[in-house]
Amino acid sequence: MSPQSPFQILRIRSTFRLNGSFDEIEAIFCKCSACDYVARLSKAQGLSQAPDMIVLTCPDCGAAADVQVPELREKWAEQVRRDRLLWGAGIDPDDLYGP
Numbered sequence: 001m002s003p004q005s006p007f008q009i010l011r012i013r014s015t016f017r018l019n020g021s022f023d024e025i026e027a028i029f030c031k032c033s034a035c036d037y038v039a040r041l042s043k044a045q046g047l048s049q050a051p052d053m054i055v056l057t058c059p060d061c062g063a064a065a066d067v068q069v070p071e072l073r074e075k076w077a078e079q080v081r082r083d084r085l086l087w088g089a090g091i092d093p094d095d096l097y098g099p
Helices: 070-089
Strands: 009-018 022-032 037-041 047-049 053-057 064-068
Touching: 009 064, 009 070, 022 053, 037 064, 053 070, 064 070
Parallel strands: none
Antiparallel strands: 009 022, 022 037, 047 053, 053 064
């Protein structure tokens, strides 16, 4: 995903392997820069998966972006670290990002 990507990724929901590592993406909470629409994109709506890439499509305006899976794994690992800090401070990370 390039710097001019039409999406700001807010949160990644993923499934895990038995060892706790990242397996696949279930949903992505993101904000469309083109129309400011905040959405939960899943395989049923706005998220399609290729072997090394995920395509995000805004359900409101139709803007689309290709995101590389390694980039999403980095964002997910960063999210896990941030969530641990929030939990340590007594804050539920899901409360910060909406639905």
